[in-house]
Amino acid sequence: QVQVAESGGGSVQAGDSLRLSCVGSDRTFNTGAMGWFRQAPGKEREFVVVVSRNGDYTYWQDSVKGRFTISRDNAKNTVYLQMNSLKPEDTAVYYCAVDIHRAIGADTSPRSYDFWGQGTQVTVSS
Numbered sequence: 001q002v003q004v005a006e007s008g009g010g011s012v013q014a015g016d017s018l019r020l021s022c023v024g025s026d027r028t029f030n031t032g033a034m035g036w037f038r039q040a041p042g043k044e045r046e047f048v049v050v051v052s053r054n055g056d057y058t059y060w061q062d063s064v065k066g067r068f069t070i071s072r073d074n075a076k077n078t079v080y081l082q083m084n085s086l087k088p089e090d091t092a093v094y095y096c097a098v099d100i101h102r103a104i105g106a107d108t109s110p111r112s113y114d115f116w117g118q119g120t121q122v123t124v125s126s
Helices: 027-031
Strands: 004-007 010-013 018-024 033-039 046-051 058-060 068-073 078-083 092-099 120-125
Touching: 004 092, 018 027, 018 033, 018 092, 018 120, 033 078, 046 068, 046 078, 078 092
Parallel strands: 010 120
Antiparallel strands: 004 018, 018 078, 033 046, 033 092, 046 058, 068 078, 092 120
């Protein structure tokens, strides 16, 4: 079973930046598409972005498009989410997940992802 761990969350002011990291425990992590999701208090988990196995295809949620970027370093079993121009509405627990059955796609459903991290809190104050 692949272990996945997020890090890099924190408390920032609106307009600031954060970089989240997601590390997989072994190379199985690199076989599939990787997704980032987030969940705010009292809300359902929502899709943020998915990146293909090779890192050459991404699909974004509209509200973060142009502010967030994603990159993938398979040599390090790591995916990065760079978040710029953060807004209070970005406040949530951020999760990464791997879909080992799919190398590429635009699947926004959490049910499609096989392994999840524990999440990292991002808090943006105005």
